[in-house]
Amino acid sequence: MQVCATRFRGRSPLFRSFCLRTFKTLPVIDISALVEDRQDPTDQKHAANSLHAACRDVGFFYVVNHGVPASVTDGVLQEARQWFSLPAEVKQQIALGPKSSYRGYQQLGSNVTRFDGGFQRDHHEAIDLYKEEADREASPVHGMNLWPVQRPAFEASLRQYVESCLGVGQAVMRGVALGLGLPGNYFESAEGGGTTADSSYWVMRAIHYPPLSQAGGRLGEAAAQAVAGADVERHVQLSCGEHTDYGLLTLVNQEPHIPALQVKNAAGEWITAEPIPGSFVCNIGDMLKVYTNGLYEPTPHRVINADPSRSRVSIPFFYEPAFEAQVAPIPALLPAGTVPRFGSVCYGSHLESKVLNNFELEPQASSVGEA
Numbered sequence: 001m002q003v004c005a006t007r008f009r010g011r012s013p014l015f016r017s018f019c020l021r022t023f024k025t026l027p028v029i030d031i032s033a034l035v036e037d038r039q040d041p042t043d044q045k046h047a048a049n050s051l052h053a054a055c056r057d058v059g060f061f062y063v064v065n066h067g068v069p070a071s072v073t074d075g076v077l078q079e080a081r082q083w084f085s086l087p088a089e090v091k092q093q094i095a096l097g098p099k100s101s102y103r104g105y106q107q108l109g110s111n112v113t114r115f116d117g118g119f120q121r122d123h124h125e126a127i128d129l130y131k132e133e134a135d136r137e138a139s140p141v142h143g144m145n146l147w148p149v150q151r152p153a154f155e156a157s158l159r160q161y162v163e164s165c166l167g168v169g170q171a172v173m174r175g176v177a178l179g180l181g182l183p184g185n186y187f188e189s190a191e192g193g194g195t196t197a198d199s200s201y202w203v204m205r206a207i208h209y210p211p212l213s214q215a216g217g218r219l220g221e222a223a224a225q226a227v228a229g230a231d232v233e234r235h236v237q238l239s240c241g242e243h244t245d246y247g248l249l250t251l252v253n254q255e256p257h258i259p260a261l262q263v264k265n266a267a268g269e270w271i272t273a274e275p276i277p278g279s280f281v282c283n284i285g286d287m288l289k290v291y292t293n294g295l296y297e298p299t300p301h302r303v304i305n306a307d308p309s310r311s312r313v314s315i316p317f318f319y320e321p322a323f324e325a326q327v328a329p330i331p332a333l334l335p336a337g338t339v340p341r342f343g344s345v346c347y348g349s350h351l352e353s354k355v356l357n358n359f360e361l362e363p364q365a366s367s368v369g370e371a
């Protein structure tokens, strides 16, 4: 601790952030003390301090001892794998589009990653689901989900998974609040945005990543360099292109057999988030950047399934603020006299602007498009 304090004395926050964000591994954090709010405050503070360091210095971390049984996390991945093996015309019965409020199934290549001057189609297929709220004013994303009813067991396991993830999200956010020196229920209070397991406008994606390799099982040259950890041109097709997430907190449940998720450090090196059985890989999104006035930064990440013989399934769950939450820098975190770097953002408007940009749903003419 002393070493760090000396090393950064008199240096700018930017210098500090650069030095610390050259991580080579992702921290693993035991959150058992946060899962039950009645746990020992010393243990809670320990977990909270680890979360604070991870959010500030990495933006990514694993959580373990989160209380969700393996039968739930493994079961939903197995069900997803079964569903994605159904014939295309069956999967299209729940096709996503403007009429379905961007909820439902998107076939391979419909999801895109945009960059200056164009976009690239991501090499995955997915089902997108959101919190369902019947009595809402119109919005492009409000509506009811297209659940994968063709396999009732999948729908049931997804619904159970949502309930479990809402609990984990709430526990982690309790730790994030404590780690910032705020009351544990800060983000649940009206002042902190009112994000509870009931009000969170959660988002969930069940994603199937077929092998990225071309005919003969070989990856393109640039994609192969990316697998080895290189930064590549944005037009190179990946399983999911480089991006950051939009909300508070993402929890990724990934299959154990393929290391595919990569996280970028401040030196431009890509660090693989190796699957750790029994863990969620967590990362922070834009809303925590605003709340902390930039102290926490969402970290860029991407996915590459380089295995020529096997596909990969993951189910990211996004624990988000309430749709109407107005998110702004938290006054108690601003040193006296500091001007906030960000104004107030409506989470729902931010989400809509991102979702409406995520798809190119018409048939594919070529793999690289013009924006």
Ligand SMILES: O=C(O)CCC(=O)C(=O)O
Residues within 6 Å of the ligand: 205, 207, 240, 245, 252, 254, 261, 301, 303, 314, 315, 316
């Ligand atoms: O599949 C993964 O491991 C991560 C997916 C992801 O980053 C996302 O959906 O935002």
Ligand SMILES: [Fe+2]
Residues within 6 Å of the ligand: 243, 244, 245, 250, 301
């Ligand atoms: Fe992501």
